[in-house]
Every structure is written in structure tokens, then in C-alpha cells.
Amino acid sequence: MGSLAAVLRHPDDLYPLLKLKMASRQAEKQIPPEPHWAFCYSMLHKVSRSFALVIQQLGTDLRNAVCIFYLVLRALDTVEDDTSIPTDVKVPILIAFHRHVYDREWRFSCGTKEYKVLMDQFHHVSTAFLELGKGYQDAIEDITKRMGAGMAKFICKEVESIDDYDEYCYYVAGLVGLGLSKLFYASGTEDLAPDSLSNSMGLFLQKTNIIRDYLEDINEIPKCRMFWPREIWSKYVNKLEDLKYEENSDKAVQCLNDMVTNALMHVEDCLNYMSALRDHAIFRFCAIPQIMAIGTLALCYNNIEVFRGVVKMRRGLTAKVIDRTNNMTDVYLAFYDFSNILKPKINKNDPNATKTLSRVEAIQKACMDSGVLNKRKSYIIQSELRHSSTMIVIFFIILAIIFSYLSSTRASK
Numbered sequence: 001m002g003s004l005a006a007v008l009r010h011p012d013d014l015y016p017l018l019k020l021k022m023a024s025r026q027a028e029k030q031i032p033p034e035p036h037w038a039f040c041y042s043m044l045h046k047v048s049r050s051f052a053l054v055i056q057q058l059g060t061d062l063r064n065a066v067c068i069f070y071l072v073l074r075a076l077d078t079v080e081d082d083t084s085i086p087t088d089v090k091v092p093i094l095i096a097f098h099r100h101v102y103d104r105e106w107r108f109s110c111g112t113k114e115y116k117v118l119m120d121q122f123h124h125v126s127t128a129f130l131e132l133g134k135g136y137q138d139a140i141e142d143i144t145k146r147m148g149a150g151m152a153k154f155i156c157k158e159v160e161s162i163d164d165y166d167e168y169c170y171y172v173a174g175l176v177g178l179g180l181s182k183l184f185y186a187s188g189t190e191d192l193a194p195d196s197l198s199n200s201m202g203l204f205l206q207k208t209n210i211i212r213d214y215l216e217d218i219n220e221i222p223k224c225r226m227f228w229p230r231e232i233w234s235k236y237v238n239k240l241e242d243l244k245y246e247e248n249s250d251k252a253v254q255c256l257n258d259m260v261t262n263a264l265m266h267v268e269d270c271l272n273y274m275s276a277l278r279d280h281a282i283f284r285f286c287a288i289p290q291i292m293a294i295g296t297l298a299l300c301y302n303n304i305e306v307f308r309g310v311v312k313m314r315r316g317l318t319a320k321v322i323d324r325t326n327n328m329t330d331v332y333l334a335f336y337d338f339s340n341i342l343k344p345k346i347n348k349n350d351p352n353a354t355k356t357l358s359r360v361e362a363i364q365k366a367c368m369d370s371g372v373l374n375k376r377k378s379y380i381i382q383s384e385l386r387h388s389s390t391m392i393v394i395f396f397i398i399l400a401i402i403f404s405y406l407s408s409t410r411a412s413k
């Protein structure tokens with residue numbers, strides 16, 4: 001019912017939504033016949049619906065490597081996330097995970113729902129991993145080793161300073177960027193990107209997730225998980241969980257805006273990383289999550305709902321991003337538009353207003369300097385405005401028809 005209302009409100013979502021649904025069905029039909037690859041690809045579809053589609057569009061060898069990399073990381077994440085595993089059991093698993101991927105016999109049951117299935121049948125992932133080219137295996141092993149060690153370090157360490165926050169995000173997401181850049185390079189289609197830019201790609205995504213998932217993480221049972229750095233939240237409240245209480249709403253929103261401003265710092269690096277990509281499928285694979293992230297930040301900024309429930313881009317807008325992201329012009333337009341949505345939400349009384357505004361303006365300048373902005377109208381948001389005015393016109397036409405029908409029936413009586 002909710003999705004019907006959303007489509008009625010945004011009728012131009014319908015076509016990209018249908019296209020996404022059909023592409024999804026098509027991709028699910030193309031699951032490989034070998035049982036281990038069949039398991040890996042159907043698992044990929046279960047754990048990440050729209051992202052799986054974009055992975056599916058990569059060339060065969062790279063696609064297989066990214067699929068396995070994604071599942072190995074999800075498995076590592078499942079061990080890290082499972083708050084019911086005692087620390088003395090968890091830490092050695094995280095540290096040795098890069099060796100487990102070579103062992104078809106290894107198994108450790110944890111997690112819930114589809115993640116439990118992934119862990120219980122991890123031998124399929126190991127079997128598929130062992131069929132990858134050596135260049136891909138080495139890259140996945142190296143990143144898994146560094147990430148597992150980093151996660152183990154943070155099991156007993158809180159995220160206190162902004163440096164800790166950047167370090168934690170480097171382990172869980174920046175390293176994913178470094179790993180993906182290595183996989184792209186190993187595929188022979190891309191140059192090796194600088195580590196600092198690859199890191200920023202991961203940090204921008206992960207910081208957006210951490211901001212969006214505040215409530216889910218704080219309410220985690222049996223133990224809450226805290227990733228917002230004390231150095232930021234302690235300026236506003238005494239305890240991180242105080243942000244969710246209604247009496248602290250003003251402080252909560254200021255703290256949220258501080259976090260968003262911090263995340264925006266990585267945007268220029270991300271734009272530089274994406275502008276160097278040459279392969280169309282790799283480009284889409286990288287650009288779609290980045291556009292989703294800036295869209296999510298624009299939605300979350302100054303929005304108390306982050307502390308009340310789930311704030312997510314609607315499915316129709318996600319479908320549009322997947323349908324219409326093809327080149328750097330699309331990326332600059334999307335970043336420009338989403339920062340234009342955020343900009344008027346900056347309240348001059350917010351303690352970080354000047355800083356946020358200068359970040360937003362720097363992003364907009366980077367987009368403008370690309371020289372492509374005047375060539376084309378926005379590809380997502382302008383069409384939203386155009387369609388809402390179309391809807392108003394249609395509404396008045398229907399009203400006029402009803403009115404004339406009623407007047408004619410009254411006249412004939």
C-alpha cells in the first residue's frame with residue numbers, strides 16, 4: 001500500500017521500477033549451474049538486491065571475483081556483528097579469516113537469517129574462491145587479513161576521537177576500496193587508483209551508513225553498537241543514547257549535522273576516483289552507491305527522523321539512479337542536485353552552519369568546474385519537479401471534468 005502511494009506521488013518512478021524488477025528477474029534466471037557458484041550468486045541476490053544487479057553487469061572474471069569478495073566481507077562482518085559470540089572466540093576467527101577462505105572444510109555457525117545460511121554453507125564460497133585467478137585471490141586474501149586484524153582491534157576499543165572513527169572506517173570500508181581497486185587493476189581494464197582515493201570511496205559510503213543506522217545500532221540486542229565518535233557527540237550530549245530522547249531533539253539534530261558535515265569531506269576524492277574510471281560497467285558499479293550515499297545524506301541532514309526510525313531513499317528513486325547513471329555528467333549532476341537539496345536545510349543557528357555551507361559549496365564548485373552542468377538539466381530531480389507540476393495540471397483537468405459533468409447533470413434535471 002505504501003509503495004502504491006509512493007508511485008502515485010511519483011508516477012515517473014514506475015518505468016524505472018518496472019525495468020529494475022524485470023532486470024532483477026532476468027539476473028535471477030542467469031544463476032550459474034555449478035552448485036557452488038549457484039549458491040554464491042543466489043546468496044548475493046539475497047543479501048543485496050539492487051547492488052547484486054550492478055555486480056552482475058561486470059565482465060565474467062571480474063564479476064566472479066567481486067561476488068566472492070563481497071560474500072567473504074559479508075561473512076567477516078557477520079562474525080564481527082554477532083554480539084552473542086564471546087570476544088575470546090571472536091578475535092581469533094577474525095584474525096585467521098584470510099586463511100579460512102582457502103579451507104573448504106572450515107565452518108563457523110553464527111548470524112541470523114540469510115547470514116546464517118551464508119556461514120553454515122561457507123564451503124561453497126571457499127570452493128568458488130579457489131577457482132579465481134591468482135591475482136584476484138591474492139587481493140582478496142590481503143584485504144581480508146588487514147580487515148580482520150582491524151576489526152579485532154576495535155572489538156575492545158571504543159570509537160573515541162575522529163581519528164579513531166576514520167581508522168575504524170578504513171578497516172571496514174576503506175580497505176574494501178583498496179581491494180576493489182586491486183581487482184579492477186587485476187582485470188586489466190583500469191589503472192591502479194591511489195590508495196587515498198580508494199579509501200575515501202569506502203569512507204564516504206560507510207560514514208553515510210553509520211549516520212543513517214544510528215537507531216538500529218543503538219537498539220541492537222543484546223549489546224548496543226556505537227560508531228559515532230565521542231569527540232563529536234560529547235559536544236551535544238553526555239551519552240550517545242541520549243540523542244534518541246525527545247527532550248534532546250535540538251542537540252540531536254545539531255550532532256547529526258556535525259556528522260554529515262564530516263562525511264561530506266570525502267566527496268571531492270570520490271569524484272576524482274570516479275572520473276578516472278574507463279570501463280562503463282566498473283563505472284556504474286562504483287558510481288551508483290556513491291549517488292545513493294549523497295542522496296541519503298541530503299535526506300538525513302537536519303532530519304530528526306534519523307533518531308525515530310528508518311530514513312532511506314525511496315525505492316523508486318533508487319531505481320531511477322540505477323537506470324540513469326552512465327557517465328561522469330550524470331554523477332556531477334546528481335551530486336550538484338543533492339547538495340542543492342541539502343543547502344537550504346542549513347540553519348544559520350546551527351553551530352556548524354558555516355562549515356557545512358563551505359563543504360556544500362566546495363562540492364558544487366567541483367561539479368561546476370567539470371564544465372558539464374550547463375549542458376544538461378538534472379537527470380533525477382528536475383524530472384521530479386516537472387512531474388509534480390504535471391500531476392497538479394492533471395489534477396485540475398480531472399477536477400474540471402468532474403465539475404462540468406456535475407453541472408451538466410444538474411442542468412438536465
Ligand code: IN0
Nearest residue numbers: 048049050051070172173176177201202205206285286289
Ligand atoms: C561495497 C560498496 C562499494 C561499491 C563500489 C565501489 C566501492 C568502492 C569503495 C568501497 C566500497 C565500494 O558498495 C556497497 C553497496 C551496497 O551494498 N548497498 C546495499 C544497500 C545498503 O544500504 O546497504 C544494497 O543492498 O544494494 C556497500 O555498501 N559496501 C560494499 C561491500 C563490499 C563491496 Cl565489494 C563493495 C559496504 C561498505 C561497508 C560501505 C564497504
